[in-house]
Amino acid sequence: MRTDDAFVDKLTIEDADARTRRQARELVAGVTRQRRWLDFVLGEAYHGDYDSMEHRLQEILRLGLYELLFQSTPTHAAVDEYVELAKQALRPGAGNLVNGVLRTIDRDREHIPTPDTGDDANDLALRYSHPTWMVQRWLDRFGLDETTELLRANNRRPMYSVRINPLRTSEADVAAWLDEHDVVNVDSPYLDRYLRLKRLQALIAGDLLDDGHVAVQDESAGLVVQLLDPQPGETLIDGCAAPGGKAMHAAARMEGTGTIYAVDRDEQRLERVETAAEAQGASEMVEAETADLRAWAARPEPPQGDRVLLDVPCTGMGVLAKRAGLRWRRSMEDLEEMAELQDELLDAAAQLVRPGGLLVYSTCTTEPEENERRVEAFLARHDGFAVESAEGHVPDEMVSDAGFLATFPHRHRMDGAFAARLRRDEA
Structure with a gap:
């Protein structure tokens, strides 16, 4: 159950601009995190043996379903995009299958089935897309509620932290640079000279990192x-x-x-x-x-x-x-x-x-x-x-x-x- 990053990259970011490449990377990361849940939902909706489906077709379905369930992409746009991708990458009939499966799930998205295998660890592992052995360990250690919170945390888009380097700059100078470049940030609640950010693109594109004024560090x-x-x-x-x-x-x-x-x-x-x-x-x-x-x-x-x-x-x-x-x-x-x-x-x-x-x-x-x-x-x-x-x-x-x-x-x-x-x- 691996995500074919090279295949996805070739299909989605070749000749693309920087923003499109960033979005593609985020999409691949999201599908990789959620793929066990995506496969469960797709397997329930597909009238056939989903596990034996050819890998590239599975990958296209995962990408499309991820956009439907986890991003704000309008249904028609997401479905049409991956129908066309399946036609180009595989064959016309593959596009028809993608259209049918994704629209079936979208029509009944309020009633997507919940895993019910009779095993708590396996059900949680399917729903929150982790290996079952890992979830079982945490259930034994933390119990149901805290394990669920840990699984959810592992699936969130990560928060990034940067450390201000006093050997090169001051907190005031960094704050001014971030304000000038409209970089949203908050102070760490635990550490001095640390800031939390949702995105790093402005820092990577700017000179704060290259000049050693800040360093990315959790x-x-x-x-x-x-x-x-x-x-x-x-x-x-x-x-x-x-x-x-x-x-x-x-x-x-x-x-x-x-x-x-x-x-x-x-x-x-x-x-x-x-x-x-x-x-x-x-x-x-x-x-x-x-x-x-x-x-x-x-x-x-x-x-x-x-x-x-x-x-x-x-x-x-x-x-x-x-x-x-x-x-x-x-x-x-x-x-x-x-x-x-x-x-x-x-x-x-x-x-x-x-x-x-x-x-x-x-x-x-x-x-x-x-x-x-x-x-x-x-x-x-x-x-x-x-x-x-x-x-x-x-x-x-x-x-x-x-x-x-x-x-x-x-x-x-x-x-x-x-x-x-x-x-x-x-x-």
Whole structure:
């Protein structure tokens, strides 16, 4: 059940202007998020075996139904557009089928059937277009009402956040630029120098981003850096640094003084760290090194950090709203595979923390196997570390009972994330 992005792009944005391309991308992202629900509705309306229908015809029907159900496109315009597309891309008879199915659903849209398989997890997964295994996990953990809210949050158009960079500009200057360019924004309710925006196009087209005056960064990532609390003049090691958002935020909090070792094994992504450091006024304090942290920490006498940030690779189950297709690429087995890597990276990071220093472990997932359980396992292996509560560093509503930072899309209107402060003994 994949969305053929290349096929859709070719059909909808070839030779199009910038606005049309943006609309096409939004349409593809929306169909990708909602495709399980779209397929359910289409399967109920189609008099035949929908699952065996040729893929391109299914894709055209999904696009048309998405416009009917989720966008304000008038019925006649949406139906006519995809009838013509089916005729051109496939054959005349395909256009007749698209016309019949979409108009049938539109005529009876007030009575679109509700999934009723007898399994709550499967019914919710169909209605809110998620894998059933994922929904079952959340039902067991959160219950019906909160799981429903989480599913809805994952399907909303994402809100974007930008961080104002004090090394390059002031809040007043950024506010003036946004007003001049009619960019609607509101202050973050959780973080200073953060703004929430519905769209980024004006910033991308303008010079604020290129000049390093602002950086696109979710508030959950900003809260991780706030939990890290780097200070001017310190040595910071960012163990999985690319593409550099947290390192740049740390540089701003360090007021441009001190040293940041930005380590990442992906050379191309690490180049983005160096580019960001140059743009954001932090190049003199950032030392980028291409290396796997495990090998880097195993070198003779590696650097010791006052603070070490380990933002590990994870399943990304806290960022499903922004990464439309990720939910379809994840499986239960990924949790176990990620946990093994996360443990190895934690062990490597522990070697880099100076006595009395701080290690912050963070993820962009909501799942305990990658979060709390990794910290518990780490502490069992390293008795020289102890948890410090996130209380006092981040809003109380985001501090878990165990003292960890935990954000959720449906509770805080930001990405789901986790972070733990782990203090090394002085000895």
